[in-house]
Amino acid sequence: MRIAIAHNTNEETLKVVAHLKKILATKEGVVFDAKYPDVVITVGGDGTLINAFHRYEKQISSIRFIGIHTGHLGFYTDWQGQDVDKMVDALFLREPESAKYPLLEVELTTESNERKHYLALNESAVKRVSHTLEANVYIDGKLFENFRGDGLCVSTPTGSTAYNKSIGGAVIHPKLKALQMTEIASINNRVFRTLSSPIVIAPDQWITIVPNSDHFVMTVDGNRINLHNAKKIDFRISNKEIRFDRFGHTHFWSRVQSAFIGDKHDTI
Incomplete structure (x- = not known):
């Protein structure tokens, strides 16, 4: 699996990136490839993900994105910085499956x-x-x-x-x-x-x-x-289309609710 990591330069982000690289380095078959990745992991916020999208837009059909946010809740970034270990485990334990957006x-x-x-x-x-x-x-x-x-x-x-x-x-x-x-x-x-x-x-x-x-x-x-x-x-x-790894990709209306209204857990 060829992986690229795109990130901003915030202090918290750099800590998460260092930990992420350390974990990925222990996984068999992982190659860090910033030119032709299979998976792009972004660490930061929605702006970081959008910048990564434009960097790789000519390869968009062959790439899956995973977003980790290290500040305010991002709309495209499903994982939090403290969940990096969980995210990596899920990435290698499941078959690739993508959520596609136009x-x-x-x-x-x-x-x-x-x-x-x-x-x-x-x-x-x-x-x-x-x-x-x-x-x-x-x-x-x-x-x-x-x-x-x-x-x-x-x-x-x-x-x-x-x-x-x-x-x-x-x-x-x-x-x-x-x-x-x-x-x-x-x-x-x-x-x-x-x-x-x-x-x-x-x-x-x-x-x-x-x-x-x-x-x-x-x-x-x-x-x-x-x-x-x-x-x-x-x-x-x-x-x-842009593809996100589905294993951690939050339900659309849940993300809308969380981003603009606040967490609510009541169900009918």
């Missing part, structure tokens, strides 16, 4: 018809820095609305709990494999009208944003890309 494919087309592709675990947003964003929004190639406001955010189901939730979007279970578009401070008056509500589209549909501006900002999982003279941006569910 990803967002972003295709940018420039005025010269050059195409650039991006992959997002959480979301991609289109904004203007100091002015109102004006853009035509298409669904399946048909005009849906003319948007004016601070921006638009397109998220995956797992990403629906991140930036999307903070701007009023719905939380969506990842089994739905749907895309969600949420408006950011849209302008609605007698002249300008938008739906003014998040929309959720089917997995075989796509969203196109055509900005009426020659300069705006696009983010992909929080990474900022300054754009000039972009013709359009297409968003759709990718045919690629």
Whole structure:
């Protein structure tokens, strides 16, 4: 088993990483391989996992992820630092089985018809820095609305709990494999009208944003890309998925509850 460990530099994280490496070194067949791993173990938080995802996104079909959090509870990180021994035991005692989550494919087309592709675990947003964003929004190639406001955010189901939730979007279970578009401070008056509500589209549909501006900002999982003279941006569910080892992967609604409401143990 080829294993890579990705981590932040917090003091607590470094202690956990040292212990993790020590345990893994005693396991037969383990090879530490940061270039072509079978399993990527991240230690830190959700940001650490997202960074590791982008580092290995070209190999995403052959990698399983395991997240260990060493700070506040992470949404993608199921294990706690004190559970490292348990996690390693489970990794080697069970047959590999993965929980798969959909990803967002972003295709940018420039005025010269050059195409650039991006992959997002959480979301991609289109904004203007100091002015109102004006853009035509298409669904399946048909005009849906003319948007004016601070921006638009397109998220995956797992990403629906991140930036999307903070701007009023719905939380969506990842089994739905749907895309969600949420408006950011849209302008609605007698002249300008938008739906003014998040929309959720089917997995075989796509969203196109055509900005009426020659300069705006696009983010992909929080990474900022300054754009000039972009013709359009297409968003759709990718045919690629991210895989998490299921043996310690917490039930989706349990993670939502734990992250945003607090632990409750009552059952019907």
